[in-house]
Amino acid sequence: MDAGIIQKYFVNQKEDVTVKCPACGRMKTLFVARLKNAQHSIKIDCPCHESFEVFLEFRKDYREQTLLIGHFRALSTPRIRAKRCIIADQSNGGLLLLTTEEVPIKKDDRMIVSYRSGKFALLETEKIISVRHYDPGHCIGGAFIDTQPQRNARPLKTASHWS
């Protein structure tokens, strides 16, 4: 078996992941909650004596339909000239804005979106998004720009022995 091939698995919300030995096909479910919030590779020793590495990526799929009044503007546009929109959909990756005005934007433009959300309605949230999709006069889909420092994948020297 080619040890150079690393299988990639996405970890679900239950924080378990079922991996398959590339040599014998044996399946094993691992509970990986303790590795949460980082990307890891794990070395697994199968009873068939195959040793292989899997790369884990944690996914938090969350998408919420909303109907919030918000404003959006280009990074260089003063706040007072922001356009009104409705935040129709929020996910951990971005926002969908509904707008009736045509604005001079294109894919990959960056915009500031501000809105008040949820229980803390007095606090205005501001997010920078990168335009992914623009349907003039209808909607703008944007992805959040990650302003946090990127986490690097940290290889863990964890051997998981199967009983």
Ligand SMILES: [Zn+2]
């Ligand atoms: Zn095996």
